[in-house]
Amino acid sequence: MLRATLILATIFMAGCGGGSASPVPTTLPAKGKLLDKAGQPVKEGSIEFVSTGATPSRATSDIAADGSFSLSLMTADGKKYAGAEEGEYKGTYYPAMKSANQSEAPVALPGTQKISAGGNESLSLKLP
Numbered sequence: 001m002l003r004a005t006l007i008l009a010t011i012f013m014a015g016c017g018g019g020s021a022s023p024v025p026t027t028l029p030a031k032g033k034l035l036d037k038a039g040q041p042v043k044e045g046s047i048e049f050v051s052t053g054a055t056p057s058r059a060t061s062d063i064a065a066d067g068s069f070s071l072s073l074m075t076a077d078g079k080k081y082a083g084a085e086e087g088e089y090k091g092t093y094y095p096a097m098k099s100a101n102q103s104e105a106p107v108a109l110p111g112t113q114k115i116s117a118g119g120n121e122s123l124s125l126k127l128p
Contacts, residue, residue: 027083030071030115032123034063034093041067042127044096049089052112059084063093084120088112093127 030049034042043065051057061069073081091109110128 025073025075025081025085027073027081027085028115028117028120029082030059030084030120030123032069032120032125033067034069035067035124035126037127039126041065042093043067046094046096047071047109047125048092048094049084049113049115050092051085052088052090055087057085057087057089059089084115086115086117088114091125 034047036042042063045063047061047063047069049059049071057073059071059073061071063069070082071084073084075081089112091113093107093109095104095106107127109125113123113125
């Protein structure tokens, strides 16, 4: 009887192994350059891609001085993974805050961006 109880306890404990770990998402490289209306690189700020599909997905990046960005997926539990999940995204540019009183509004990027296998290494985006 004791042996059966120990076996059942071991099986029960193995099945309760530490909670609900989120699966690691499958991401694809997503890099590019953000240009202003004149075609010059945007030198600061950040960019956010939010999926248009049924499954919510969000990828963000700071913008480097040469206008380049490299998206990272943000999961609901706060983890960050390089790249973005496959799908269609709406993009938003967030200007850098230069002072506490700055009120420059975010800028919605025109259209949608498709992230798919092979072809996301040189996204070229232009502010409207």
